[in-house]
Amino acid sequence: MFVARSIAADHRDLIHDVSFDFHGRRMATCSSDQSVKVWDKSENGDWHCTASWKTHSGSVWRVTWAHPEFGQVLASCSFDRTAAVWEEIVGESNDKLRGQSHWVKRTTLVDSRTSVTDVKFAPKHMGLMLATCSADGVVRIYEAPDVMNLSQWSLQHEISCKLSCSCISWNPSSSRAHSPMIAVGSDDNSPNILAKVQIYEYNENTRKYAKAEALMTVTDPVHDIAFAPNLGRSFHILAVATKDVRIFTLKPLRKELTSSGGLTKFEIHIVAQFDNHNSQVWRVSWNITGTVLASSGDDGCVRLWK
Amino acid sequence: MDEPDTEPPLVVVPGADSSSRQLCFAWGPAEVLVCETLFGRAGGSRSRCLSRSPCPFRFWGKGRAGAAARALTDSVAGTEDGAPTSSRVFVVRRDQDIYIQTLRKLFNESHGIFMGLQRSEEELAGKSRKAQLVQVSKNYRSVIRACMEDMHQAAVSTRDPALQAQYSTQVSILSAMELIWNLCEILFVEAATAGPLLLRLLDWVRLHVCDVDSMVREVLSSESPSKHKLFWNVVDIFVLQGRMDEARHLLSKEASANPTSVNMYKILDDLMKKMPVPSLSNTQTLTELELKWQHWHEECQRYLQDGTFASNPHMESICKILLGDEDAILEKKELMTTWYHFLVTRLLYSHPTVKPMELRFYAQSSMDLFLGGESSPEPLDLILMAAFEFEMHQVIKECSIVLSNWWFVAHLTDLLDHCKLLQSHNLYFGSNMREFLLLEYASGLFSHHSLWQLGVDYFDHCPEYGRVYLELHIERIPLSTEQKALKVLRICEQRQMHEQVRSICKIMAMKALRNNRLGSALSWSIRAKDAAFATLISDRFLKDYCERGCFSDLDLIDNLGPSMLLSDRLTFLGKYREFHRLYGEKRFPEAARLLLTLMTAHIAPCSFWMTLLTDALPLLEQKEVIFSAEQTYELMRCLEDLTAGNSDKQKFQDDDIETTKVEMLRLALARNLARVIIKEGTVEGS
Numbered sequence: 001m002f003v004a005r006s007i008a009a010d011h012r013d014l015i016h017d018v019s020f021d022f023h024g025r026r027m028a029t030c031s032s033d034q035s036v037k038v039w040d041k042s043e044n045g046d047w048h049c050t051a052s053w054k055t056h057s058g059s060v061w062r063v064t065w066a067h068p069e070f071g072q073v074l075a076s077c078s079f080d081r082t083a084a085v086w087e088e089i090v091g092e093s094n095d096k097l098r099g100q101s102h103w104v105k106r107t108t109l110v111d112s113r114t115s116v117t118d119v120k121f122a123p124k125h126m127g128l129m130l131a132t133c134s135a136d137g138v139v140r141i142y143e144a145p146d147v148m149n150l151s152q153w154s155l156q157h158e159i160s161c162k163l164s165c166s167c168i169s170w171n172p173s174s175s176r177a178h179s180p181m182i183a184v185g186s187d188d189n190s191p192n193i194l195a196k197v198q199i200y201e202y203n204e205n206t207r208k209y210a211k212a213e214a215l216m217t218v219t220d221p222v223h224d225i226a227f228a229p230n231l232g233r234s235f236h237i238l239a240v241a242t243k244d245v246r247i248f249t250l251k252p253l254r255k256e257l258t259s260s261g262g263l264t265k266f267e268i269h270i271v272a273q274f275d276n277h278n279s280q281v282w283r284v285s286w287n288i289t290g291t292v293l294a295s296s297g298d299d300g301c302v303r304l305w306k
Numbered sequence: 307m308d309e310p311d312t313e314p315p316l317v318v319v320p321g322a323d324s325s326s327r328q329l330c331f332a333w334g335p336a337e338v339l340v341c342e343t344l345f346g347r348a349g350g351s352r353s354r355c356l357s358r359s360p361c362p363f364r365f366w367g368k369g370r371a372g373a374a375a376r377a378l379t380d381s382v383a384g385t386e387d388g389a390p391t392s393s394r395v396f397v398v399r400r401d402q403d404i405y406i407q408t409l410r411k412l413f414n415e416s417h418g419i420f421m422g423l424q425r426s427e428e429e430l431a432g433k434s435r436k437a438q439l440v441q442v443s444k445n446y447r448s449v450i451r452a453c454m455e456d457m458h459q460a461a462v463s464t465r466d467p468a469l470q471a472q473y474s475t476q477v478s479i480l481s482a483m484e485l486i487w488n489l490c491e492i493l494f495v496e497a498a499t500a501g502p503l504l505l506r507l508l509d510w511v512r513l514h515v516c517d518v519d520s521m522v523r524e525v526l527s528s529e530s531p532s533k534h535k536l537f538w539n540v541v542d543i544f545v546l547q548g549r550m551d552e553a554r555h556l557l558s559k560e561a562s563a564n565p566t567s568v569n570m571y572k573i574l575d576d577l578m579k580k581m582p583v584p585s586l587s588n589t590q591t592l593t594e595l596e597l598k599w600q601h602w603h604e605e606c607q608r609y610l611q612d613g614t615f616a617s618n619p620h621m622e623s624i625c626k627i628l629l630g631d632e633d634a635i636l637e638k639k640e641l642m643t644t645w646y647h648f649l650v651t652r653l654l655y656s657h658p659t660v661k662p663m664e665l666r667f668y669a670q671s672s673m674d675l676f677l678g679g680e681s682s683p684e685p686l687d688l689i690l691m692a693a694f695e696f697e698m699h700q701v702i703k704e705c706s707i708v709l710s711n712w713w714f715v716a717h718l719t720d721l722l723d724h725c726k727l728l729q730s731h732n733l734y735f736g737s738n739m740r741e742f743l744l745l746e747y748a749s750g751l752f753s754h755h756s757l758w759q760l761g762v763d764y765f766d767h768c769p770e771y772g773r774v775y776l777e778l779h780i781e782r783i784p785l786s787t788e789q790k791a792l793k794v795l796r797i798c799e800q801r802q803m804h805e806q807v808r809s810i811c812k813i814m815a816m817k818a819l820r821n822n823r824l825g826s827a828l829s830w831s832i833r834a835k836d837a838a839f840a841t842l843i844s845d846r847f848l849k850d851y852c853e854r855g856c857f858s859d860l861d862l863i864d865n866l867g868p869s870m871l872l873s874d875r876l877t878f879l880g881k882y883r884e885f886h887r888l889y890g891e892k893r894f895p896e897a898a899r900l901l902l903t904l905m906t907a908h909i910a911p912c913s914f915w916m917t918l919l920t921d922a923l924p925l926l927e928q929k930e931v932i933f934s935a936e937q938t939y940e941l942m943r944c945l946e947d948l949t950a951g952n953s954d955k956q957k958f959q960d961d962d963i964e965t966t967k968v969e970m971l972r973l974a975l976a977r978n979l980a981r982v983i984i985k986e987g988t989v990e991g992s
Contacts, residue, residue: 025786288333
């Protein structure tokens with residue numbers, strides 16, 4: 001039913017993240033060997049490594065692609081307390097023949113004082129924007145106002161989550177009816193009953209991100225979090241990887257007419273909870289239509305949920 | 307239908323493995339990447355050595371799709387002394403049938419039939435509509451059969467045993483699909499009523515139970531069939547399948563070879579000839595048929611009880627079969643090979659006027675009797691049973707689980723929906739069954755580099771979610787060539803998917819710009835109506851011009867037309883090029899006018915004025931006076947504006963060159979002014 005091929009990645013240490021680009025023809029891997037590798041898929045379906053370079057001075061935790069509208073751009077984040085943005089430079093012709101390409105660092109984001117645990121680009125309709133989260137509990141949102149100049153990024157927002165953060169997810173909904181929204185998960189291990197998933201929403205009036213909701217029912221460390229693509233639904237769907245797989249719906253309640261610029265209140269329901277992994281769940285990810293969720297856990301399984 | 311089904315099977319991904327490793331993965335449009343890792347690591351320390359134990363990783367799935375895979379990943383970390391390690395990434399893909407070459411025809415042709423059905427006239431009502439739908443069903447089936455034939459040819463002609471096995475499997479799957487479809491056609495689409503129902507079922511059995519065909523051929527082609535040891539088997543087969551004429555023909559051979567049994571033969575032959583069967587034409591009503599049949603049945607009974615056939619056990623057993631004796635029929639199990647054959651034979655000889663709704667009872671008991679508790683029903687049996695029970699939803703559900711792709715259920719459900727047979731069974735994720743299956747099928751097509759175009763049409767006919775699914779999928783199609791991008795664009799434009807058009811054009815423009823193909827980038831950004839990007843590219847063009855003194859991509863700039871107005875800079879670029887053209891064609895006055903306008907109307911950016919003024923020099927130096935007095939004053943004013951504003955701000959790289967230029971300009975302007983004053987002051991003719 002499934003066929004698998006293996007690719008020798010040649011990283012010298014554990015691979016922490018793999019990421020497909022928007023069209024599924026390129027992928028990036030990052031590793032504890034401090035490097036990132038970029039792979040291209042040829043016409044006949046084989047994968048070739050077209051770039052491999054040292055990116056940080058510590059383990060690279062995550063790597064992610066920007067939307068191709070901005071060109072070939074990657075972001076990586078690392079234990080060395082930085083996140084970096086990389087752009088592919090079209091190489092010399094003999095490089096092209098050898099199938100190699102070059103990536104240059106456009107900027108380093110050094111504001112964090114602790115390991116940066118996740119980096120994600122915002123939905124493309126928000127421009128070239130990305131968010132990072134760190135173990136010191138701060139989520140930072142950066143923007144590059146000039147899309148053609150990737151070396152200029154400014155720190156637009158700093159959100160203090162009070163708990164060590166492990167993962168973030170932007171709400172991909174591009175409807176103008178929804179303000180930008182970002183979910184933050186925490187893997188804080190200390191014995192408390194604080195909500196480990198927080199939702200922040202951009203407030204047009206104050207021009208700041210403010211906490212809209214906290215999922216009080218999630219009190220175990222959260223390892224991954226993902227909003228589902230929105231197919232025109234009025235509500236949002238969020239998947240959480242914690243000690244099990246949980247799926248929440250967030251239904252915006254009608255804003256009061258008086259506070260038209262105020263925060264949306266949400267009606268939160270848990271629509272599914274799967275403990276089939278029988279262990280910690282580490283990653284969750286949606287397919288492009290948001291109809292299938294994949295999760296992986298400590299039992300060494302990746303599961304698909306429909 | 308809403309509860310989760312049975313656990314899907316685990317699939318192992320070949321590769322090494324390791325114990326208690328975690329997997330990190332990424333979804334792609336068509337594949338999933340899986341690699342092993344260890345989450346929750348504190349830092350970038352060197353990893354420890356791991357053993358390779360044989361416990362496989364599991365990539366497990368659950369849900370409607372019944373999809374599951376077991377992924378094995380291998381990451382053997384290095385030791386402290388830096389020994390090389392190997393880390394592997396696994397690319398896991400659904401083994402989709404869209405990748406099988408021979409099925410391509412199935413997808414393409416069924417797409418044609420599907421589209422025809424969607425567009426067909428709904429106004430036709432009653433019988434003609436039904437006939438039309440039956441024809442569509444038959445078309446689908448002939449496509450399946452054609453594909454089976456191709457697959458069979460491929461299986462026969464290949465030398466590779468693995469491929470051969472694969473093809474053979476495909477052939478049997480297609481054959482099962484056709485079997486199910488045919489039954490659904492009889493029961494649901496045509497909705498055969500009592501009488502014709504039996505005839506259709508007989509045809510169905512004759513067409514699909516082919517295990518005995520070779521035996522039949524062997525006996526018929528032998529020199530003396532009646533001496534063949536399998537002779538009676540073949541006669542029995544004919545009788546079991548209701549092929550009376552053929553049975554009688556064979557029996558006549560036996561009779562001529564065995565004169566002693568002539569009497570017996572004559573009687574049996576007569577019985578077989580007289581057997582009342584339903585007819586397709588309305589020459590008799592069901593009641594008439596039943597009466598006739600009753601009489602005939604009784605006649606057979608009498609002959610049997612009289613011991614007419616006692617001396618010939620073969621003929622006696624045939625008579626018993628004619629009487630619908632279950633045990634006698636069951637004795638011929640191996641000849642019937644399937645329980646549904648048994649069912650139809652039973653019906654033929656015990657209840658030829660069976661009504662559709664009565665089928666379920668006969669079906670269940672037939673299956674039980676036939677299998678006799680020795681073997682349990684296979685998925686195919688359950689599907690057929692569900693059909694006999696008229697549980698359409700059950701049929702679709704079982705097929706979805708068993709078959710590896712959505713092709714079959716999507717098309718069949720669509721057809722049944724057109725027959726208005728499916729109640730709008732609203733699935734809780736919003737769309738109905740037909741749409742759900744079509745969406746799944748079409749989504750699957752999109753991961754293929756050319757079949758995605760078929761998927762577009764399917765999405766078009768999903769009223770609720772089709773459009774949004776199409777929007778999401780079409781964005782992800784890799785735009786490997788310009789032609790492909792244009793194809794995708796055309797599809798988006800036809801459907802007014804403006805955001806997708808803009809996005810695709812922007813992506814192509816970006817790609818072109820990175821590869822320094824400015825002309826291509828410009829035309830894409832014009833198509834995207836992206837003013838900002840167009841400005842950027844125009845600036846690049848102008849910069850190139852300043853550096854190299856000539857334009858690239860002249861054709862494009864010359865033919866900008868109204869799209870020039872997209873951005874000011876672009877307009878300037880177009881007009882500037884026009885100026886050069888006019889100059890080249892020696893249409894100097896027009897060129898001069900244009901040049902002036904570019905500056906006075908502020909179309910030109912300030913940074914470019916120096917260049918423009920320098921371009922004016924040759925015009926000023928011409929033998930003939932080109933610029934009028936007024937125009938010359940304007941030029942002077944522009945020059946003064948430029949130098950005044952620039953005195954402290956702009957730091958010229960080479961002060962000398964710039965000041966020289968300015969001086970030359972001043973001189974040329976002054977000279978021109980002098981000449982033009984004289985010229986204009988002179989009265990014509992004097």
